[in-house]
Amino acid sequence: MRIGRRNFMGGAASAGLLHAVAGPAFAAAQRKAASKTAPYGAAVYLPDLTADSRIGEAVVKYCSRITPVTEMKWEVLRPSAEVFDFAAADAIANFARQHKLSMHGHPLIWYASNAPWLASIGGGVKVEKLMETHIVTVMERYKDVIHSWDVVNEPIPDVPGNVRARRDAWYYGAGPDAIKKAFEIAHAVDPKAQLVLNEYDVEFAAEKSPAKRAAFRDLILELLEKGAPINAVGLQGHLRGGWPIAKDELAAFTAEMRSYGLAVLVTELDVMDQTLPAPEAERDMLINGQVREFLEAASAGGALSSITTWGISDQYSWIRWAYPRRDGTANRPLPLDWSFNEKPMMAIINEFRNRGA
Numbered sequence: 001m002r003i004g005r006r007n008f009m010g011g012a013a014s015a016g017l018l019h020a021v022a023g024p025a026f027a028a029a030q031r032k033a034a035s036k037t038a039p040y041g042a043a044v045y046l047p048d049l050t051a052d053s054r055i056g057e058a059v060v061k062y063c064s065r066i067t068p069v070t071e072m073k074w075e076v077l078r079p080s081a082e083v084f085d086f087a088a089a090d091a092i093a094n095f096a097r098q099h100k101l102s103m104h105g106h107p108l109i110w111y112a113s114n115a116p117w118l119a120s121i122g123g124g125v126k127v128e129k130l131m132e133t134h135i136v137t138v139m140e141r142y143k144d145v146i147h148s149w150d151v152v153n154e155p156i157p158d159v160p161g162n163v164r165a166r167r168d169a170w171y172y173g174a175g176p177d178a179i180k181k182a183f184e185i186a187h188a189v190d191p192k193a194q195l196v197l198n199e200y201d202v203e204f205a206a207e208k209s210p211a212k213r214a215a216f217r218d219l220i221l222e223l224l225e226k227g228a229p230i231n232a233v234g235l236q237g238h239l240r241g242g243w244p245i246a247k248d249e250l251a252a253f254t255a256e257m258r259s260y261g262l263a264v265l266v267t268e269l270d271v272m273d274q275t276l277p278a279p280e281a282e283r284d285m286l287i288n289g290q291v292r293e294f295l296e297a298a299s300a301g302g303a304l305s306s307i308t309t310w311g312i313s314d315q316y317s318w319i320r321w322a323y324p325r326r327d328g329t330a331n332r333p334l335p336l337d338w339s340f341n342e343k344p345m346m347a348i349i350n351e352f353r354n355r356g357a
Contacts (some may be wrong), residue, residue: 037353041065041104041308043268046088048316049095054340056095058312062335062346065102067267067308068092072106073113077138081117081130084137096145104267104308105146107153107198108135109182111169123173131174132185139189148194148306150234150267151186152179156199159208160215179219180228187229194305197223198234198267202253203294205246213246213253224260232305233257235298237269241276241286245293255301263305266298269349270310270333274323283332288344295352303355314338 042059044066049055059066070076071088079085096103109131121127139149157166171178179197186195197220202213223230235254239245254264271287298304311317315338320331330338335346 037350038304038355039064039102039306040349040353041067041306042312043067043069043106043308043310044092044095045069045311045316046071046091049092052316055313055316056099058336058340059101060099062312063101065104065306065308066092066096067104067106069310070113072138073110074118074134075113075115078115078118078134080115081121086141089142093142093145101145102148103142103146104306105139105142105149106267107150108138108186109151109171109179110153111166111171112154114170118170121170121173124175127171127173128175128178128181131171131178131182135182135185136189139186139193143190147190147192148196148232148265149186150198151183151195151230153198154200155179155197155219156202156212156215158201158212160211177226180223180226183223183228183230194232194263194265195230196232196234196265196267197230198236200236200238200268203235203237203245203250203297204240205244205249207243209246210249213249217253217256220257220260220262230262232263232265234265234267236310237266237294237298238310239269239271239290239294241271241273241290243290245290245297247293247297250294250297251300254298258301264298264302265305266295266307268310269294269307270317270319272319272323273331273333274319274325278325278327278329280329280332284344287332288348291345291348295348299352299355304352307349307353309334309349312336313340315340 041063044059068089071092076088077084093103121130155166174181183195186193199216201209202216203209220233257264271290273283273287276283276286311334313336314330314332314334317331317333319333325331335343335349337343
């Protein structure tokens with residue numbers, strides 16, 4: 001799942017192909033009307049945005065922020081240790097600036113989607129310096145448009161056991177306080193930025209999710225005890241259709257996070273519906289129920305800081321090729337359908353946004 005969602009590239013895209021899809025005045029008016037609600041955003045993949053103008057039109061109509069799917073990952077940004085390639089990230093950022101959107105930076109540090117050269121980087125001071133150079137360079141470049149960042153993405157292994165974080169991650173070459181150091185570097189660059197620790201599969205009552213949720217909590221508490229300037233927790237929300245949400249346990253977790261002064265974001269919401277019934281009305285009812293339960297638990301103790309879906313239209317979702325339905329019917333993981341019409345999921349998202357930022 002991880003490689004599929006993150007690494008898929010449909011082809012090279014030129015920033016010069018991006019054009020205005022709606023007037024800035026229209027976009028500003030839309031966002032002014034929603035100023036008292038939590039921001040809603042969508043992940044944007046540059047080749048799709050370039051190829052289909054409906055994506056940009058939908059983003060400008062519905063969103064106040066965007067997240068780059070691939071364009072800020074090391075495999076794209078860092079062709080070598082000495083070189084940064086900002087072409088794709090700049091194109092996304094310029095789209096955001098043009099339409100007066102903000103961006104959520106994703107990700108600064110991650111164990112996956114890295115350039116091959118990173119595997120031989122070694123450890124110690126060299127890794128710490130590399131991490132510092134990367135964070136400072138990227139954050140400084142986009143400080144005007146990015147005010148929240150996934151500083152470290154997915155630190156918890158799928159089977160955590162007694163391990164609180166992925167000890168095989170390359171950034172641990174910087175030492176046992178590598179995650180803390182990443183947050184300290186990011187905070188020094190932009191003290192006002194929202195600095196997020198982002199994780200997936202912590203919301204379920206089944207499989208490995210309870211252990212992963214516990215390990216995530218332990219890591220957060222460890223970071224706070226050490227004085228790491230983390231100020232937000234990201235729940236990805238890649239919901240697995242039919243898996244029960246741990247409503248009480250997740251609510252307790254999010255309420256506890258807020259009691260420490262941390263904001264809670266939903267960063268990558270969608271629903272893997274490949275095993276759900278085929279009829280659209282029945283499937284949507286199940287999807288919407290799961291989304292509602294998740295957002296309700298995530299809202300325990302306070303309103304969500306923002307809600308972002310991983311894409312905006314069913315036609316442009318990683319789920320349609322990573323988890324296709326065997327019956328041949330179209331996947332329905334997102335708030336707009338293949339024709340960019342609103343689905344009931346959008347109303348549920350707006351309901352929780354309206355609980356306040």
